[in-house]
Structures are given as structure tokens and as C-alpha cells.
Amino acid sequence: MLSKAYQQLHHDLQQFIPATRLISDPLRTLAYGTDASLYRLIPQLVVRVESEAEMQRILGLAHTHGTPVTFRAAGTSLSGQAVTDSVLLQMGDGWRNWRIGNNAATISLQPGIIGGHANRYLAPYQRKIGPDPASINTCWIGGIAANNASGMCCGTAQNSYQTLKSMRVILADGAVLDTGDPVSRENFSASHGPLLAQLAELGQRTCANASLAERIRSKFKIKNTCGYSLNALVDYQDPFEILQHLMIGSEGTLGFIAEITFNTVEEHSHKATALMIFPDIKTACEAVAALKSQPVAAVELMDRASIRSVENKAGMPPFFKELPEAAAALLVETRALNALDLRTQVEIITASIAATPTLLPFEFTDQPDQFTKLWAIRQGLFPSVGSARATGTTVIIEDVAVAVPQLAAMTLDLQRLFDKHGYSGSIIFGHALEGNLHFVITPDFSKPAETARYKQFMDDVCGMIVHQYDGSLKAEHGTGRNIAPFVELEWGQQAYQLMRQIKALFDPRNLLNPGVILNDDPEVHLKNIKPMAAVDSLVDKCIECGFCEPNCPSRALTLSPRQRIVGLREIARLQAADEDASRLQAIQESYQYQGLDTCAADSLCALTCPVGINTGTMMLKVRSQKRGQTAQRIGNWVASHFAGVTAATRFNLAATDISHKILGTQVQGGLTGGIRKLSGNRIPQWNRYMPTAGAMPKPEINVTPDRPRVVYFPSCASRTMGPAKGDPEADALPVKTAALLRKAGFEVILPENSAALCCGQPFESKGLPQQADAKRREVEQALLKASRNGQDPIVFDTTPCVLRVKKGPEQASLQLYDITEFLHDVVLERLTIHKQAETVAIHPTCSNINMGLQAKLKAIAEACVEKVIVPDRVSCCGWAGDKGFTQPELNASALRDLKAALPDECQSGYSTSRTCEIGLSLHSERYYRSIIYLVDRCSQAKMY
Template sequence: MLPAPYDRLHAALREFMPAERLITDPLRTLAYGTDGSFYRLIPKIVAVVEAEDEVVRLLHACRTLKTPVTFRAAGTSLSGQAVTDSVLVLLGDGWRGCTIPPGAATVTLQPGVIGAEANRKLAPFGRKIGPDPASIATAKIGGIAANNASGMCCGTAQNSYRTLASMRLVLADGTLLDTGSPDSRKAFAVSHGALLAGLSDLALRTRADEKLAERIRNKFRIKNTTGYSLNALVDYEDPVDILQHLLIGSEGTLGFMSEITYNTVPEHAHKANALLIYPDIGEACRAVALMKPTPVSAVELMDRASLRSVDGKPGMPDFIGGLGPDASALLVEIRGEDAAALQANIAAVTNVLAQTRTLFDVAFTTDAKAGESYWKIRKGLFPAVGAMRKAGTTVIIEDVAYPLDRLAEATVELQAMFLKFGYTEAIIFGHALEGNLHFVFTQAFDTDEEVDRYRRFMDAVCDQVVRKYDGSLKAEHGTGRNMAPFVEMEWGSQAYGLMKEIKALLDPEGLLNPGVILNDDPEAHLKNLKAMPAAHRLVDTCIECGFCEPTCPSHKLTLSPRQRIVGWREIARLEATGADAERLGALHDAYDYQGIDTCAACGLCSTACPVGIETGLLIKAIRGDRHGAVAQGVGSFIANHTAGALSVARTGLRLADLAKRTLGNDTADKLFEGLHSLTGERLPHLPRALPTAASFTPLPAAAPADAPTVVYVPSCVSRTMGPAADDPETTPLPVKVEGLFRKAGFRVAYPDNLSALCCGMPLESKGLAAQADAKAEEMVRAIRAASGNGTAPVVIDTSPCAFRLKKHLTDAGLQVLDLVEFIHDQLLDRLVFTKQEEPVVLHLTCSTRRMGLDGKLKAVAAACAERVVVPEDVGCCGFAGDKGFTRPELNAHALRHLTKDIPADAKSGYSTSRTCEIGLSDHSGMPYRSIVYLVDARSTPKASAPATKRVSEPAF
């Protein structure tokens, strides 16, 4: 039951929003209400809005019932600005618009566009958006603008405030203003003349006070997101321009930005990076000051503790571990519009660096992979510290800025403060070129003493930053709840009074994100602190940053990886404390479907997680824990009778195919769906692109005596599932693969007892780890014998199976290859290709991506076709082995954007997993099949690689 007035608000929202987008259950309000900060508030209602009109009507309803409302984009916020115990408004799929005019001098973006996606669309024009936060691969434009987020390279010149061209905004009273439309501005001047007059008066008074105006200008010469963007009052005279620039950095407390147009900035393709090591932080900071006037793009400072937290990680030099206790590093990036300009800039910076004392020679590299590895480490420093923390503690990141000429002494003082207050694990890093430092430490909030330690430390930090150095308490992470009690301390009462007047003008009832930026409670930063109890060793290092969310196929359908961890932590906490049995039961009931059943367990989340957490492993472990003796016994029986189980599956496919042929596709599909529903979804959903049954019998083949041998292991899926009934291709995959290998001049060998072999993937996905590993070991023994103890390569035709076996394999002598890997490395040079004009649509499976073979798959496709298309909004397809049969909504959700990127003249798609191809065919309206079919169709053997023929064909 919702408390009043939320029950009345829910009813009002139901008048224009469907019930499924108004979330009130205990699991999702907890999970959806979590952001990247260390604060916990649980919303009463989570409203998922899909259009501007819904925002307008929602604000009207909230205003009528005096109900506070908070807007959320990606929820990577670190200062508590995106949590609420009232109404939380999330962006649905309807906010992903991106318009790029000719020349790309500007870009118009809706708030749901991820920053990195915007840059990918701008990349062909050599442009990008100015803001470049470390979270850009996850953070959305709405949050980037609302927090005036900056980052590594943008400094103060290219943030949202400085690159804003225009925006569409919705005020607290539901009024819409398009600042880029003269007509909208005129109408607004009529309807809101008093508001504009109030803003003009504020600006006139501010500019008239020369001392105040100059203080504001000085405060924004370094990075500053503490409080409101008061520079709008001195930078602009037109009240509409003042208004739209006040919205930047306002953290949803002044209005909602439904669209923003940025002036884009150049993205130079030519880059060079260097990791410079200095004997101490003072020398490093001196180097920063010397580089400030040079053509350098970014300088990132990392103290010794930072380097220690990433020691031994891929991409970091081996010498990191042997550095002295005071050593510091600078990660420097230089860019140029062409190669010559880059070299000239490198020379200029190198000349300056010659005046500094480094521990190693200064060496810039233009190798893109090396540069990416450096920056990946830098961007992962915050989560890396979080991963090292003690279970039950929270990781906190603070974000300050000092005048550059005093950066060194301020940094040394910070290090001393860490020791004084017992934060021995704290690290310092940041955007040194702007005097902007981040410091990260871990903190428990489970006792009054620990909370008091945090309070005393924050008081000391604020005193140092403000009173001694007149710096910024929040340089780029936003004020939030974290620094709201200290805004007046930083700015002074006069400037703080301006901020209160701005809030009163734009949100007179105080309903937009109350408690954020302006907060009269001096202890607001010490309240509603988020506990991080131990839940499971597989995910205890998670800091809930949300970087994983864009990769997850169930995100926005049920839960994302972050949200699954949040939910399981709460379940574990309640189980450990024995508190609130009713809530625990409700969470368990909801988690069965939201958390467990709809998890694809694809592992893509681990590729985005800075510390490599794979949430799917947690879900598999939970599935395993739920299995009783009967389930374990069934799993063991299937593992011991694989050939029989596959035979039963083939029989089912034959019966389904017979029904389709007898009744017709439409009638059969309705019958199957009816049975699926009538049985409470116990009978599987049978998609329209259901495979026909296939079987495969290996036979010896004639081959020249000197032909190279390859051991081919058709997966159990490809041995069982043939092409769909309506696919023009009728040859089963194993026959096609065998033929291709022989065309390239290989002798094809098979392991013994093939019909009983399986890598164990289906069992692993059900949480039957012991049975799955036993099957994998059985396959390893078979391929070891067939390959002559690794003399010949072993090729598996399905990427998920190849990936599982590679992970399981401990025998370095065995050479297990994915089919794509083998085609790319061994067959491309042995075949002659003729490219087709028809575009090829490619799906990169999760396993392909995780094995790092997506580049090779694209290269193979490019050898066969003039044009290769990879739909940009499709990651994991969500079929997830058998989830396409048992939870078809997951597959449908994951592929909801598939068709928009498929060219009209494309006739087929290609991938490397038969089960993925079922769902892709079903939702695209065209057949998807293995890449082998394309390679075989577009290739002929070279004279030096004589084709061999199959002695006889198998019976099907």
C-alpha cells in the first residue's frame, strides 16, 4: 500500500501512463533507486517516462499533490543527487534521439543518449561533444548536462556550460521552452515575463557589484560544480540565455532538460600518450605547471597509492611495483589534426619536460592500444580502490580543485590528512592540468564512531580547500547531498543568497529534487548513508557504479547487473539480521523472476566493469544453490546420457516441424503459444524460426598425405539443430564446416564418441557446475586424443562453447580455437574470395566479444562482402542458450532495436551461435546463420590448397 498522497498520485499518473511503467514493488524501487553514490533513499514510485508530454503531465500531477520529484538518467552520480524517497523519474527508450546537421558543427541530443554513443555518431565527421567524463561509456547526456560533468580533456573550456547552443526544457510548473526557437522564446516571454524579469534583475544586481561579479568569474576559472552556475549572471544578459545556462549543473533542481544542442569540438585522430614517473608529487606538479601553456590535451596525476592499486594490471609497466614510496605519475595525452601537427606538439611538450626530473626517459607512443590501456587503468582507479576495500565498507570519492600554482602543497597536505584520520588506503588522482584532484578512500558507516570520523575528516577537507586555498569543493562531480551543507561556506552568504533566489524563482514550491545543492541541514551529508553488506564473494567488490548497465540485455526489462547485486545485498542483509520477514519474502519472490530467471548470464557486464565482476556467475551460483537432490540427479542423468538427450531434442524438433507443415505456420504458431500460456509457461515458447532437426555422422575423408589436419568438434547444438524450415539453406552446419575445411585443403578429424560430447555450457547455465565441469573434462580427454596431444588444432563451431572450453582448459599443450579464429588465421590465405554487393548483417555474440574475436569476425565478413553492417544498439541477443524458449520476452527486449539498422536490401544475417541465430531470425524477419555459410558461398580453393571431398554423405 502506498502512503497518501502517493496513492492519489499513482492514480493520477495511471491516467496517462501504463501501469507497467509505474513501479512500486519493493525490489525494483530499491534497485532502480540506487545510484553510484554512498547514499540510500528508496523511492515510493519509480515512473519511467517515454516522452516530453509525459514529463509535463507528471510535473503537473506532482505539483497538484505537492509531491517532490527527482529525475535520473544513468545513475552514475557520485554525490547523492539522483536518489529520493519520493518520486523518481527514469528515462525510457524514447529519449535516444540524435540529430547531426551537415558539417556536424552542432549535435542535438535527447537526454537518454549515452555520451559515448553520441561521440560514435560524430566520429565520422571528426567531431565530438566537449564533456568527456570517465563514465562517458555509461553516463547519459541528461546527467552529463545536469551535472556539468567534465573529465580528462575538456577542462573548463569544453564543458556543457561552454559548449551549449540551445535546449528544450520543462520547468517545475510544466511549461515547455525551446531556447532555440524564436517562437517559443516569444511565447515564454508572454507567459513567464515575471520570471524573466526576475532573472534579469538578478543579473543586473550581480554585474553592478564589481566585487561579487569578479569573485564569480574567479571561481569559474578553475573547475567548479559547487552550487548553481552563477557565472550565467555575469556571462549573459538575455534572461533566456541566463536561464538555460543556469539549468546546466543544476542537478534537476530547476527543471528538466528534454533536449540539448551542443556546439561540437574537434576530435583529432592523431594522438600520443606517455606515462611519466616522477620521484615525488612536488616534481610531478611542477611538470604540470610547465605543461599548462603547451599544446597538451590532458595531464592526469596519479600518486603512489594510486599506482599501487593498479600494480600488475594489464597495460601497466612492470616497474610500477618497484617504485619508491613517494613516486608519482603523470599520464599525458597530446593530439594533432594530422601526423605532422602531432609530432610538432610532441616536440614542444618534450622540450618543456626536459626541464623536469623523471625516473625514466620521456617516451610518447602513438600506439592506440597502448594509449587505450593507459586510459582504461586511469578510468578504473575509483572502482579499483572500491574492489580492494574491506567487506561492509563503502568507497567514497571526493572531488576538489585548487589553483594550479598551489597544487603541489595542497596535495601533500591532503596526504597528511589521510594519515591523521586513519585513511591509510586512500589514493589521489585527477585532472592535474585543471588543478582538479579526486581522492578515494573507504569508509564504514556501521558505528557512530565511524560516522564521526567521516564528519571530522570532511570538515577538515572543507576548511583546507576553502579557507586556505579558495578552491572548489566540487570540481566536476556535482554538489548533490554530499556537499550541499558546505555551499555557503565556499561561496559566502551573498552568493549563496543569489542561489536561493534562483531556486525560488524557478521552483517556488521546492518540489524539484529537494535537499540537493541547497540544504539547510548542516548534517545532511551524514544522513541516509548506504550500507554495503557482504552478500557473496563473487560480487562483494561491486561499488554500484553502474558502468555495467548498457551491456546488459535485461536492463530496463527487469534488472541490470548493478540492480541484481543491490537486490541480493538487501536479501543477504535481511537474512543475516533476521529483520522484516515480510519484506524478505517479497524480495525473494520478486527476485526469482526479476533477478534470476531473466538474467542471460552472458558475462558482458564483466567487460564494462572496471574490476571485472561477472554478475552472471552470481546468478548461476544462486541457481545451483536452489537445486535440490532431484534437480541434481536429473542434471547428472543428462550429463551421463548426452546422446539420448540430444535424440529426444531432435524428436521434439521433428514433431514441431511436422505440426507446422500440417497446420501451416500461422496456425501452428498460435497453437504453440497457446500451449505455452496454458501450461503456465512450462512448455517452451517455439519461435517462428525454429530449427529443423539435424544429425551428423563423421566419416573418413580422402586427403593428400601431406594435407594439414584439423580436429573439428561440432557442438551439440549444431549436431542437433539444422536450418529453419523456411531458410533457403538446408545443409546442416557440421556438413558445411567440414566441406569448407576440405575446400581449403585440410584433412578433417573428429574425436571419438562425438555423439556423447558436450562442453557443459547448458548445465553450467542452470547452475549445475559439477556436472558441467565433468562434461568439459570428458571433452578435453577426447580432443587430446584426437589431436595427438595438441599436434593438430581443435576447432569448435559455436562461440559460446569455444569460450567455455577455453576458460576451462588448463592444458597449455592443447590448441582450442573458435571457428572464426580458425577461418581468419588459417583459411583466408588458402581461399580466393569474391565479394558480394548485397550487404552482410553481422551479429557479434557475447562470447565472440569476450574472446576478443569481434575484429576477426568483421574481417572475415569483409572478405566476403562490400558492405558489413553491425547493428549499433544490439549487444547480447538475450536468447541465452534456452532463454529464448523459456523467457522469450528477454530475447524480444534485447533485440528491440535490431531492425532499425538492417539495410532494406539485406537478405540474411550471420553469426557464430546457432541459438542466437534463432532469435535473430525471429526478430529480424530474415534468416541468420553461421558465418561459415557466407565464407563457403563466396570462396573457392587456391591451386596450392586442393580441395578434398567427403567419401559419403551422412544420413539425416
């Protein structure tokens, strides 16, 4: 329920924002308002904003009502700059446009573009954006620019500030300025001349103050995101340049960045990496000083505690466990445009530190599989601490920077502060080439004394960095709330007052993200710390970073994996506290749909989660806990009568196909839609790409002796569901698969009683794990028999099925192949392929991705046709078993970008799951079918 002060704003917003994008319920305001920091503020209202026009009107209303607003991109912020207890303005899909300039020298990006996607767009030109934060595959351009995020390689030379070309910005009063458009600049000069004049005057005054100007230049020689980008006042005289560079790192407190144009940088195609082990931190930092002037792209420092945190992980070098306590490591990478230059650079770098003692010999490797393993060491540091922390504790990662010659001393001082304040086991690592180190601590704020201990620790750290090293309290993570009380400590009163003037010029009513960067409360960093209630060992290690979100098919519809965990934690907290029963009930009721019903349980979240959490598994567990005796009895009956159930399903599909032919698509759609609505959406939704009845292959009559055998397991979906009405491919998948395997020279063996078999996936997705496992055991036994106890390879035509059987106890005894693997590894070389001059799309299913088979699926298609498209921004299709029928909005949301990603010349798509292909066909308006059909169409049997 909105408080009275926000009700009028809500009323006014309803005049132009649909109700579905005005969110005020207790679950989603909590979930959408959570970011990666240690803070929790719950918005009164979340507004999903889709356009500049909407943003202008919203800011105008905020001014009218005096309502603070906070802009939200991906919410990967670590310092509390993206949370609010007022109005949260969340970017919707309308902010994802981009365009590449001439010769890819520039790229213009709206704030909703993921940083890694921008680099993907630039990859064909061997270019990339300069900033390279560790969260680049999750964080959005708006957040990268607003925080001046950097990373391992960009340093201070290639961050957003240095690579900014122009910007389109919306100010607090709703005015729009495009600094790259002369007409916009002229109009802005007419409407906002006083602001430009004041900025110019502020710059002149700052430059005239020699000591202040020098102080600012000195502070930005190293990484610094503490406070505002005061360097704009001394680097530029043009007020437009001052304005747009002040926006960089302003964390949404000065205006909204609606588009940014970056000057791109080279992406080197040749790389080499070395892991160097030194006897102590001092020696490692001496090596950093020597490497600073060499052609290195990254130098990452890891102290002994860092190495210890990963030494027991799979794939780590055995010698890690034997290193002395004082040891430290550097991970060094060099990059070049060709192999010759790379070899030369490696020689130069090696020679530069030849006199520096190391504990072990080192060598550079240019082999991707080897240097990827080396970087996995560095990338595993933060997650290793996060996963090892005690349940209920908070992960805090901070970052500071000092001049490189002071790096060793500062590192040792940090380690002493860990010991002093009892943060044993804390790790130090970071971008040593820039004097930028991260440290991770895990306080338990549920204990009353912990807040005081954290306060003392932060006071000591900030005092040490400022007074002993004149360093940066925030190197690349942004000021936020955690360092806001210390900005004046770092900068001094004169520079701090300059920041106050800047804020007053842009936001005189203090409505844009108030309390962030500048805050009068000296203890704001100790308040509103988020609770981390224990829920289940499956999710308790979640650090709420949001890395899981880009893969989630429900992220734009309901909740993401992070948000599902946030909801579970709040339910657990309220239950434990035995308070606010009405809030608990409201969240629980909303969670049924938002959290459980619309989770695809596809496990893709675990692939990008720093601590490997599979939120889908958690949702399946909760579903199972909610299943009553009636559901269990139904599950048992279906499992016991599976052949009859699938036969009935085939009959219904055949009947539906007949009615479709008689009534036509429009009438049938209207009729079935009406019936579904009357049933309260209990009746599955029909669409024109619904399958016809499936069919099984006929036994082979003339079996040629001595042919290799293959056991073919047709899934229950492919046995039941034939091609869609109107699909030029009329044969059912089992018929087509058996024919192709025979064409490739195999004798095809079907398991006995195939009609009754099921891997158990449909039962598992319904929260019936006992029935699911029972069905899998039946399949395992049938496959053992059919394959002569594992002698013969076994091929599944549906990827989710083979993934589930591969998790079973008999998988080691069976040669299990997904159809993707078997086609790629075995079948293609046994056929003559006639490559077709056409364009097709492929869709790697979530199971395909979980097994790492995307490249093989693409390679199969590329062997068959000239051009293969993997649509951008499409991962799991969200069909999720039968949810495409029961919650079709999930499938629609997951595939909302599909049709636009396919060019007109692409008229068909291929995948490896019959149910997924229904939704893919519906939302692309093209027939999607199994990759089997493409290979069969483009191949002939080899003549031996």
C-alpha cells in the same frame, strides 16, 4: 505498498502510464533507486517515462499533489543527486533520439543517449562532444548536462556549459521551451514573461554588483560544479541564454532537459602519450604549470599512494615498486590532426620541461597498444582501491579544484588530512592541468564511530579548500547531497542567497529533486548512508557504479548486474538483522524472476566493471544453491543419456517442422501459444524461425593424402538444430562447416561418439556445475584423442562452447579455435574470395566479445561483402541457452533495437551461435545464420 499520500498520485498516473511502468514493489524500488553514491533513499514509486507528453502530465500531477520528483538518467552520480524517497522518474527508451547538424558542427541529443554513443555517431566526421567524463561509456547525456560533467581533456573550455548551443527543457509547471526554436521562444515569452523578466533583472543586478560579479567570474576560472551555474548571470544578458545555462549543472532541481544541442569539437586522429616520474609532488606540479601553456590535451597526476595501489597489477612497469615514497607521476597526452604536427608538439612539450628533474627518462609513444597500456595505469586507480577495500566498506570518491600554482600545496595538505583522520592508503589523482584532483577513501559506516570521523574529515577538507585555497569543493562530480551543506561555505552568503532566488524562480514549491544542491540540514551528508552488507566474495567488491549496465540484456526488462547485487545485499542485510520478515519474503520472491530467471549470465558485465565483477557467475552460483535433489537427478540422467536426448530433440524439431508446414505459421503460432499459456509458461515458446532437425556431415570417401588435419567439434546445438524453415541455406551447420574446411584443403576429423558430447554449457546455465564439468571432461578427452594429443588444431562451430572448454584444465594441451579465429587466421588465405555487392549484419555473441573476437568477425564479413553493419545498442541477444524459449521476453528486450538498426538493403545476418541466431532472426525478421555460410557462399577452393 504505497503510503496513502502516494496512492492518489498512483491512481492518476494509471490513466496514461501502463501498469508495467509504474513500479512500487520493494525489490525494484530499492534497486532502481540506487545510484553510484554513498547514499540510499528508497522511492515510494518509480515511473518509467517515455515521452515529453508524459513528462509534462507527470509534472502537472506532482504540482497538484505536492509530490517531489527526481529525474534519473544512468545513475552514475557520485554525490547523491539521483536518489529520492519520493517519486523517481526514470528515463525509458523513448529518450534516445539524436541528429547531427550540418558538417557535424552540432549534435542534438535526447537525455537517454549514452555519452560514448554520441561520440560514436560523430566519429566519421572526426568530431566529438566536449564533455569527456570517465563514465562516458555508461552515463547518459541528461546526467552529463545536468551535472556539467567534464573529464580528463575537456577542462573548462569544452564542458557542457561552454559547448551548449540550445536546449529543450520542461519546467516544473510542465511548460516546454525550445531555446533553439524562435516560435517556442515567442510562445514562452507570452506565457512566462515574468520569469524571463526576473532572470534578466537578476542578471543585471548581479553584473551591477562589481564585487559579486568578479567573485563569480573568478570562481569559474577553474572547474566548479558546486552550487548553481551563477556564471550564466554574468556571461549573458539574453534571459533565454541565462535560463538554459542555469540548467547546466542544476542536477534536475530547476527543470528537465528533454534535449540538448551541443557545438561539437575536433577529435584528433593522432595521439602521443608519455609517463613522467618526478622525485616529489612539488616538482610534478611545477611541471604541470609549465605544461599548462603547451599543446597538451591531458595531464593526469598520480601520487605515490596511487602508484602503489596498482604496482602489483599485471602489465605495470617493474620500476613502480622501486620508487621512493615522495615520488609522483604525470601522464601527459598530446593530440593532433596529422603526424607532422604531432611530432612538432612532442618536441615543444619535451623542451618546455627539459629543466625539470625527473627520476627516469621519458619518451612519448604514438603507438596505440603502448599508450593504451599507459592509460590503463590511470584508469586502474579507482578500481584498484575499490577492489582492495575491506568487505562492507564504502568507496567515496571526491573531487576538488584549485588554481594550478596551488596544486602541490593542496595535495600535501590533503595527504596530511588523511593521516590526521586515519584514512591511510587513500589515494590522490586527477586532472592536474585544471588543478582538479580526486581522492578516494573507504570508510566502514557499519561502525558507529565512522560517521563522526567522516564528518570531521569532511569539515577539515572543506575548510582547507575554501579558506586556504579559495578552491572548488566540487570540480566535476556535482554538488548532490554530499556537498550541499558546504555550498554557502564556498560561495558566501550573498552568492548563496542568489542561488536560493534562482531555485525559487524555477521551482517555487520545491518539488524538483529537493535537498540536492541547496539543503538546510547541515548534516544531510551524514544521513541515509547505504549499507554494504557482505554477500559473497564474487560480488562484495561491487561499488554500485553502474558501469556494467549498458552491456546487460535484461537491463530494460528486470534488473541490471548492479541492481542484482543491490538486491542480494538487501536480502543479506535483512537476514542478518532478523527484522521485517514480510519485506524479506517479498524481495526474495520477486528476486527469483527479477534476479535469477532473467539473468543471461553472459559475463559481459565483468568487461566494463571497474573491479571485474562477473554478476553472471554469481547468479549461476545462486541457481546451483537452489537446485534440489530432483534437479540433480534429472541433470545426471540427461548427462548420461545425452545422445538419446539430442536425438529426441531432433525428432521433436522434425515433427514441429512438419506441423508448421501443414498448419501454417499463424495457426501453429496460435496453437503453441495457447498450449504454453495453459501450461503456466512451462512449455517452450514456438516461433516461426524455429530450427528444423539438424544433420551431421557424411564421412569423406576419397581422402587425399598429405592434407593438413583439423579436428572439427560440432556443438550439440548445431548437431540438433538445422536451418529455419524457409531459409535459403538448406544445409545443416555441421554439413556446411565440414564442406568449407574441406574446400580449404583440410582433412576433417570428427571426435569419436560426437553425439554424446557436450561442453557442459547447458548444464552450467541451469545451475548444475558438477554435471557441466563432467561433460567438459568428456569433451577434453575426446579432443585429445582426435587431435593426437594436441598435434592438430581443433575448431568449434559455436563460440560459447569453445569459451567454456578454454576454461578447462586441458586447454593448454589443445589447440582450440573458435570458428571466428580459424576462419580469420587460417581459412581465408586458403580460399579465393569473391566479394559480393551486398549489405549484411553481424552479431558478435557474448562469448565472442568475451574472447575479444569482434574485430575478426567483422573482418571476415568485410572480406566477403561490400558493407557490414554492427547494429547500434545491441550486445548480448539474451537467448542465453534456452531462455529464448522459456523467458522469451528477455530475448525480446535485449533485441528491441535490432530491427530498427538494420536498413532495408540488409537482408541477412551472421553470427557464431545457432541458438542466438533463432532470436536474432525473430527480432530482425531476417535470417541469421553462422558466418560459415557467408564464407562458403563467397569462396572457391584455390587452385594449386
